[in-house]
Amino acid sequence: MNLRPDLAAIAAHVAPGSRxxxxxxxxxxxxxxxxxxxxxxxxxxxxxxxxxxxCVARGLSVVQGDANLDLANYPDKAFDYAILSQTLQTATxxxxxxxxxxxxxxxxxxxxxxxxxWRTRAxxxxxxxxxxxxxxxxxxxxTQNIHHVTVEDFxxxxxxKGAKVERAWFFSGEKQIGAPAANWRAEFAVFELSR
Amino acid sequence: MGGGLPQFARPMNAAPIxxxxxxxxxxxxxxxxxxxxxxxxxxxxxxxxxxxSNAVLICHALTGDQYLASPHPITGKPGWWERMVGPxxxxxxxxxxxxxxxxxxxxxxxxxxxxxxPDGQPYAMRFPVITIRDMVRGLVALLDGLGIAxxxxxxxxxxxxxxxxxxxxxxxxxxxRVLVIAATARHSAQxxxxxxxGRQAIMADPAWxxxxxxxxxxxxxxxxxxxxxAAHITYLSExxxxxxxxxRLQDRPDGTKGAKSFGFDxxxxxxxxxxxxxxxxxxxxxANSYLYITRAxxxxxxxxxxxxVPGSGxxxxxxxGTQARFCIVSFDTDWxxxxxxxxxxxxxxxxxxxxxxxxxxxxxxxxxxxxxxxxQLDRVVKGFVE
Numbered sequence: 001m002n003l004r005p006d007l008a009a010i011a012a013h014v015a016p017g018s019r020x021x022x023x024x025x026x027x028x029x030x031x032x033x034x035x036x037x038x039x040x041x042x043x044x045x046x047x048x049x050x051x052x053x054x055c056v057a058r059g060l061s062v063v064q065g066d067a068n069l070d071l072a073n074y075p076d077k078a079f080d081y082a083i084l085s086q087t088l089q090t091a092t093x094x095x096x097x098x099x100x101x102x103x104x105x106x107x108x109x110x111x112x113x114x115x116x117x118w119r120t121r122a123x124x125x126x127x128x129x130x131x132x133x134x135x136x137x138x139x140x141x142x143t144q145n146i147h148h149v150t151v152e153d154f155x156x157x158x159x160x161k162g163a164k165v166e167r168a169w170f171f172s173g174e175k176q177i178g179a180p181a182a183n184w185r186a187e188f189a190v191f192e193l194s195r
Numbered sequence: 196m197g198g199g200l201p202q203f204a205r206p207m208n209a210a211p212i213x214x215x216x217x218x219x220x221x222x223x224x225x226x227x228x229x230x231x232x233x234x235x236x237x238x239x240x241x242x243x244x245x246x247x248s249n250a251v252l253i254c255h256a257l258t259g260d261q262y263l264a265s266p267h268p269i270t271g272k273p274g275w276w277e278r279m280v281g282p283x284x285x286x287x288x289x290x291x292x293x294x295x296x297x298x299x300x301x302x303x304x305x306x307x308x309x310x311x312x313p314d315g316q317p318y319a320m321r322f323p324v325i326t327i328r329d330m331v332r333g334l335v336a337l338l339d340g341l342g343i344a345x346x347x348x349x350x351x352x353x354x355x356x357x358x359x360x361x362x363x364x365x366x367x368x369x370x371x372r373v374l375v376i377a378a379t380a381r382h383s384a385q386x387x388x389x390x391x392x393g394r395q396a397i398m399a400d401p402a403w404x405x406x407x408x409x410x411x412x413x414x415x416x417x418x419x420x421x422x423x424x425a426a427h428i429t430y431l432s433e434x435x436x437x438x439x440x441x442x443r444l445q446d447r448p449d450g451t452k453g454a455k456s457f458g459f460d461x462x463x464x465x466x467x468x469x470x471x472x473x474x475x476x477x478x479x480x481x482a483n484s485y486l487y488i489t490r491a492x493x494x495x496x497x498x499x500x501x502x503x504v505p506g507s508g509x510x511x512x513x514x515x516g517t518q519a520r521f522c523i524v525s526f527d528t529d530w531x532x533x534x535x536x537x538x539x540x541x542x543x544x545x546x547x548x549x550x551x552x553x554x555x556x557x558x559x560x561x562x563x564x565x566x567x568x569x570x571q572l573d574r575v576v577k578g579f580v581e
Contacts, residue, residue, distance in 0.1 A: 043550065052554045053571050056522060057578030061550040063541055073542035 003029055005176065006085055006111035006190045009169045013192065014038055014109075018080035021045065021104060023067045024087035028055035035060070043079075045070060068092045071100035078104050085111045086188075088154075089145040098161055102195045107166065111190040114170075116150035116183045134173070135187040151183040158193055166192040212268070213238050213261050213297070213304050218336045222299070225494075228323040231313065235337045236304025237261050237296035240280060241288035243343070250343045251291045251580065252334065252370075253280065254351035254358035257488055258423075258480055260303040263295035264288070269479045275566065285577035291347060296337050298330040298358070300487040305333070308483035309409060319483060320406035327354070327495045331361045335369065348372035348580050352565040353532070354488070357495055360540065363521070364497050364513040374579055376524045376572070377565040379536035380510055380543070381496040386531065389429050390489040393422030397482045406483050419482040420473030427472050432528040432561030440465040498543075510543035517544075521551040522579040524565075524572065531562040552579065 003011060007030045014020060016038040022031050025044030028051075034040040044062035046052050055062035063070070067084075068091060082105030084097065089112050091097040101108040113135040114120075123131035130140035138145070149157075151170070158165055170177050170186035177185055213236040221229040238261040243250060253263055253276065260267070264274040264281050280286045280293055297305035300322070308322040338346070349370040351359040356378025363373040379386075397403055400418030408414050428436075444453030445467040453462070461467040502508030521544050525537035534555045544551040556571050558564035565572065 041550075049554055049556065050571075052552070053556075053575055053578075056552045056554060057574050059578065059581075061520065061552050063545070063551060063553040064555055065538075065541075065553070070538075070542075073545050075546055075548075078545075078548060 003033060004085075005171045005174050006169075006188050007033075009171075009176070009190045010083060010085065010109045010111070011037070013167065014040060014081055016040070019043075019078070020081045020083060021074070021079045022083045022085070023071070023101070024085060024090075025051075025055065025060075025062055027051050028058060028060040028062060030083070030085065031055070031060050031062070032058065067097060067100070071097070071104060074104040076103055077106055079106070081105050081107050081109060083109045085109070086113065088112045089147050089149055091147060094147050094149065095157060095161070098157060098163070098193075102161065102163055102193065106194065108163075108193045109190060110154070110193065111188060112149055112154065113145070114151050114183065114186045114189050115148040116152065117187050118184050119187075121184075133187075151186060151189050154189065154191060158191065161195070163193040163195045166194050168192070212236075215304055216296075216337050216340045218333065218340070220336075222329070222332055222336065224323055224329045224332075225326040226324055230299070230306060230323060233299060233306045233333060233336075234304070234310070235296050235299070235306075235333050237294060237337060238263060238265060239295075240264050240293040241291055243292040243341075247343050248345070248347060249291050250338075250341075250346050251286060251293045252338065252346050252349045252362075253286070253293060253295045254334070254349065254355035255295060255298065256351075256353035256355050257426075257492065258476065258485075259355070260301065261295045261297045262303075263293070267479070270475075278568065279573070279576060285573045286350065286580050287577075291580070294337070294341070294343075296334055298488070299333040300325045300330065300484060300491060302481035302484040307481065308406065308487055309481045317409040319409065322483070322487060324490055325487060326491050327357050327361050328365060328500065330491065331358050331365065334358065335362070335366055338369065344369075346370040346372075348374060350374040350376075350576075350580065351378065352376040353378055353562065354492055357492065360497060361495075363517060363519055364501070367514075367517045367519060370519055372579065373519050373521045374524070374576065375521070375537075375540065376576075377526055377529050377532055377562055378540075379495075379532040380513075380540045381498065381536075382493050383536070387493045389425060389531075390493050392425050394486050394489060396421035396425070397486060400482075403482060406486075408482070414477070415482045416474070416477040419477050419480065419485060420470075422482075422485060423476040423480075424469040424473040427469060429531045430561060430563040432530070432559060434528065435560045436465060438559065440468065509546075510539065511546035514544055514547040514549055517547060517549050519549070520579075521549055522575065523551065523553045524575060525553075525555045526558045526560075526562070526564040527555055528557075528559055529562040529564065 020042045022044045031042040052064040082101040120131040169190040170182040171188040222233045297303040312318045349359045356375035397418035400415035402413035403415035498508035498510040501513040525534040541553040
């Protein structure tokens with residue numbers, strides 16, 4: 001299974017046999033990996049009906065729904081992990097979504113594109129236009145990313161929410177990079193949180 | 196009834212008659228009454244595995260029957276879900292043993308108001324009022340008779356989906372997979388209202404005669420046809436009706452072009468269509484069965500069944516501890532059982548910690564979409580039931 005680097009990092013650090021909710025699960029690649037390789041009980045939520053259909057057709061339990069609204073219907077601590085990959089920046093209220101994640105899951109994994117990556121900064125600084133980069137390939141007028149976030153912003157939000165950063169991983173393209181100067185160097189970040 | 200079709204519906208040709216299972220014990224009913232010697236007519240497709248692990252029960256809708264994937268003996272039309280069930284179809288009878296049974300209260304061979312009571316006369320309105328759960332009790336008795344302890348899947352659309360949910364809630368160990376299409380966990384005020392229109396149409400027909408029409412020449416066909424016409428509208432969508440009929444006028448039987456008659460003939464194609472649907476329906480359905488089954492649907496509210504105090508029920512309680520996998524499907528143009536009702540079920544299943552999938556499919560044809568051509572539905576059904 002060839003997972004996206006942020007999903008691979010998450011898959012490698014979910015404890016085997018866990019109950020997992022994957023919010024914005026897409027075609028279910030991470031769920032399938034967690035079920036087959038780690039014996040997890042994985043559930044998914046996805047807005048796009050065509051993707052839900054693909055998940056159901058491969059035997060995954062995925063609910064078509066909007067995380068902004070439907071997370072409220074899950075009981076407290078229903079899952080060992082709540083996972084939000086590349087979706088936080090599309091949320092109506094990322095702060096409330098983070099609350100929701102930490103309510104339904106004992107731990108949360110959150111991955112997002114880092115808006116403070118040097119390419120993004122350079123595009124804005126020297127181009128004077130909203131950045132269109134490898135990590136953020138869609139123009140401002142049609143992107144679903146309505147709440148751009150940086151590594152440091154996310155740390156601040158987590159702290160404000162009383163969430164503890166258990167671990168974090170940073171990526172430049174496919175390559176994992178170290179934590180130093182991640183706010184400059186990371187295209188993507190993955191955080192594991194607890195509260 | 197002895198396995199034959201009831202008198203009112205006897206086909207003219209020598210059509211094959213479904214096998215009938217006689218429930219060997221009195222069937223307890225939600226009303227507190229019991230049904231003695233209840234019979235269930237059913238059809239099966241495919242072969243049961245030696246360990247009986249491949250059985251799929253498909254539950255039919257209000258006016259459906261057991262002729263799921265074989266021709267209807269009265270109308271001669273193909274089975275109502277032949278596009279979904281058969282060799283190599285999404286529900287594959289080369290792999291699964293598919294059972295479809297006529298529900299209690301209906302009129303295609305299972306015990307209902309047209310069946311003889313112990314005194315030999317048709318029950319008519321003496322037939323006990325039944326519920327969806329009573330129908331499922333009958334189906335569970337049939338499964339016992341067939342030696343099937345655990346279903347690979349229970350599947351149903353519309354009222355069939357209600358039965359699937361009822362089975363999952365009340366007999367949670369009997370099905371591994373539960374597929375519910377275009378259904379609801381409770382009948383809404385609007386649902387009840389439309390059914391009441393239909394019942395009143397039947398009961399206002401002088402030929403209904405308080406339900407005692409089985410021996411007489413006149414049948415409450417006019418009332419039943421109006422009931423069907425009103426209900427049929429709820430199965431479609433405004434856009435679907437517009438696309439199919441618009442304001443187009445119906446050509447006259449003598450072949451002349453349609454024109455406004457300045458009278459009350461079926462000037463519009465949609466009128467002609469509804470009349471045709473209504474009268475066709477009376478050939479194959481019993482008016483009293485229509486009363487009983489719509490009543491059963493109106494009483495349906497799973498949360499209420501599981502409430503300690505009336506009105507206090509939480510739907511999630513009905514599914515607490517379930518090990519079954521659920522798949523809930525709705526259609527975006529279905530205003531009879533809209534997506535919100537399916538979401539309500541999904542939220543309850545989530546709260547109960549059940550394994551649940553849910554998808555809202557896009558289709559122009561309203562509630563009836565579940566019976567029509569839909570590739571996405573096929574893939575979801577195939578993927579889930581496999």
